Amino acid sequence: MHPGAVVPNPPAIEVAGVTVEFTGLRALDGVSLAVPPAGCFGIVGESGSGKSTLLRPILGLQRPTRGEVRIEGTLQPHRRDFRAQARLVQPIFQDPALSLSPRRRVGQSLDEVGEALGEPRDALRARLGGVFERLGLQMPVLDRYPHQISGGQARRVAIARALLFQPRVLIADEPTAGLDVSVQGDLLNLLQEIRAATGVTLLIVSHNLAVIRLIADRVAVMQGGHIVEEGDSRSVFDAPRSDYTRTLIASWPRGQPVEATG
Amino acid sequence: MTDSPPIALQGLSVDFLSAGEPPARALRDVSLTIPPRSIVGLVGESGSGKSTVAMAMMGLLAPNARVGAGRIDVGARRIDCTDGAALAGLRGRDFAMVFQDPSASLNPTFTIGAHLHEVLRTRSPGSDRAERQERAIEALRTVGIDRPEARMRNHPHELSGGMRQRVVIAMALLARPRLLIADEPTTALDVTVEAQVMAEIVALRDQIGCSILLITHSLGLVARYCDHVSVIYAGEVLEYGPVAEVVHAPAHPYSADIFACDIEIDAARAPAAAEQRFRIIPGNLPGLRDLPAACIYAPRCRKAVPACTAGHPALLPLTDEPERETRCILAR
Numbered sequence: 001m002h003p004g005a006v007v008p009n010p011p012a013i014e015v016a017g018v019t020v021e022f023t024g025l026r027a028l029d030g031v032s033l034a035v036p037p038a039g040c041f042g043i044v045g046e047s048g049s050g051k052s053t054l055l056r057p058i059l060g061l062q063r064p065t066r067g068e069v070r071i072e073g074t075l076q077p078h079r080r081d082f083r084a085q086a087r088l089v090q091p092i093f094q095d096p097a098l099s100l101s102p103r104r105r106v107g108q109s110l111d112e113v114g115e116a117l118g119e120p121r122d123a124l125r126a127r128l129g130g131v132f133e134r135l136g137l138q139m140p141v142l143d144r145y146p147h148q149i150s151g152g153q154a155r156r157v158a159i160a161r162a163l164l165f166q167p168r169v170l171i172a173d174e175p176t177a178g179l180d181v182s183v184q185g186d187l188l189n190l191l192q193e194i195r196a197a198t199g200v201t202l203l204i205v206s207h208n209l210a211v212i213r214l215i216a217d218r219v220a221v222m223q224g225g226h227i228v229e230e231g232d233s234r235s236v237f238d239a240p241r242s243d244y245t246r247t248l249i250a251s252w253p254r255g256q257p258v259e260a261t262g
Numbered sequence: 263m264t265d266s267p268p269i270a271l272q273g274l275s276v277d278f279l280s281a282g283e284p285p286a287r288a289l290r291d292v293s294l295t296i297p298p299r300s301i302v303g304l305v306g307e308s309g310s311g312k313s314t315v316a317m318a319m320m321g322l323l324a325p326n327a328r329v330g331a332g333r334i335d336v337g338a339r340r341i342d343c344t345d346g347a348a349l350a351g352l353r354g355r356d357f358a359m360v361f362q363d364p365s366a367s368l369n370p371t372f373t374i375g376a377h378l379h380e381v382l383r384t385r386s387p388g389s390d391r392a393e394r395q396e397r398a399i400e401a402l403r404t405v406g407i408d409r410p411e412a413r414m415r416n417h418p419h420e421l422s423g424g425m426r427q428r429v430v431i432a433m434a435l436l437a438r439p440r441l442l443i444a445d446e447p448t449t450a451l452d453v454t455v456e457a458q459v460m461a462e463i464v465a466l467r468d469q470i471g472c473s474i475l476l477i478t479h480s481l482g483l484v485a486r487y488c489d490h491v492s493v494i495y496a497g498e499v500l501e502y503g504p505v506a507e508v509v510h511a512p513a514h515p516y517s518a519d520i521f522a523c524d525i526e527i528d529a530a531r532a533p534a535a536a537e538q539r540f541r542i543i544p545g546n547l548p549g550l551r552d553l554p555a556a557c558i559y560a561p562r563c564r565k566a567v568p569a570c571t572a573g574h575p576a577l578l579p580l581t582d583e584p585e586r587e588t589r590c591i592l593a594r
Contacts, residue, residue: 186540213531214532
């Protein structure tokens with residue numbers, strides 16, 4: 001984030017001077033960032049750049065050593081009011097199994113959202129119908145255990161669980177990692193549809209530059225616990241200012257342009 | 263340079279057996295031609311069987327695998343893939359392998375030096391210790407490892423993933439195989455390290471003159487580094503040919519579909535990011551226990567016609583381009 005950058009609306013996520021230190025290691029070093037509302041913001045970087053560490057204070061899972069994070073003006077972590085916290089920000093993890101208990105039927109895991117929000121089960125199940133329809137999930141999935149559904153269904157269930165909280169901010173950590181190219185577009189299209197239908201602010205962290213280039217309005221490039229470049233996706237990818245960004249883009253394997261036949 | 267014959271894998275079929283179920287027919291009649299000094303890509307998605315090809319060639323399949331048929335021509339020799347002892351004779355001498363996870367090739371209790379010495383004891387039985395030490399250090403230096411003398415005394419866990427992969431490449435350098443099988447060698451690495459490790463693999467080929475079978479899901483790597491490519495789907499090679507031709511004018515609809523799904527760093531963009539939509543291939547892989555006598559891609563194929571399900575198509579050369587092969591009956 002550059003001091004003079006103009007943010008049109010109050011930011012959905014404001015990261016101000018955040019430093020996170022583990023024993024003997026500074027994983028984030030004075031990171032500042034303003035994520036505008038209702039767009040898709042991408043964070044790219046390699047292993048150890050701090051991109052996943054940055055998600056922890058944003059999700060309220062870790063108090064920064066220094067600095068602060070606000071989501072729509074509310075200081076994180078906001079543990080005194082769990083419901084408000086859960087409605088502010090929800091994660092979609094890389095491995096959907098992490099969001100689902102292997103010992104509970106899918107429906108039971110989703111009913112927990114109602115318990116967390118203090119919403120009657122009938123009311124939650126009524127909303128669930130709409131969310132399932134949007135995600136292309138069938139109601140019988142509710143009676144299955146996680147190991148009885150496909151990986152693609154499990155991902156959708158994890159997204160359904162996050163959407164039931166109707167969060168202001170949705171955070172996806174490496175959403176396409178481990179997915180074949182023939183199916184990754186399905187997940188990306190789904191995120192695009194959710195974004196259009198709900199106006200949620202989407203923060204995607206990924207090492208996949210090519211995906212972020214297409215899906216994100218704005219991009220931050222991280223290296224060694226710093227943001228080395230941040231800006232409009234087109235300008236970052238088409239005219240990178242940082243040497244590191246240029247190296248990242250140049251290292252991306254590129255073949256010949258392919259024209260789809262038929 | 264004399265023209266040695268290509269390494270040829272012919273008609274490899276592998277089943278996986280499990281109690282109470284019909285066998286899963288993981289590979290059916292897979293053939294690959296790997297010309298000398300060339301890099302051949304074997305590209306496919308999860309479940310395509312691409313790693314099973316590598317493990318079958320190395321004789322390292324799981325105990326429940328049954329090799330039904332297959333042979334490998336290496337130089338003047340013809341090796342039967344059902345003969346585990348014969349395959350073991352190729353392993354570490356004619357064939358070396360780089361796995362996705364370099365830790366799979368490295369013993370955590372041995373130093374880097376011990377690994378390299380072991381390769382040299384096998385490949386240069388007449389060498390003495392001082393000579394082996396010198397060649398091992400030189401190999402580490404060649405693959406871009408700093409302070410190789412100090413690294414010889416390190417254990418694998420003291421090195422980064424990229425450095426460990428370089429050590430495995432150094433082991434291959436000392437083994438001087440005819441063929442290096444690299445199975446997703448850079449999938450676990452960051453993109454800047456991937457570029458460096460691929461450069462070392464190409465340099466290895468240039469230095470020892472081996473052929474390389476690059477097994478990958480990355481179409482970008484195939485287009486950038488391979489001379490020929492074989493596209494594998496659900497246990498069958500659907501298309502084979504020179505990379506430029508296959509990428510520019512795929513002769514199988516699956517190849518075209520998968521290339522269209524691949525997101526390139528310079529792909530065309532929608533005017534606004536929110537309007538961007540992404541391609542997919544609808545449908546699922548066929549079940550390997552109950553395969554139809556038809557084109558295996560027909561249920562997902564945009565171009566399928568009734569003739570596609572009338573019989574199982576063979577991998578045959580294109581009429582106008584005999585160096586290319588496809589199973590698609592519509593491309594002939």
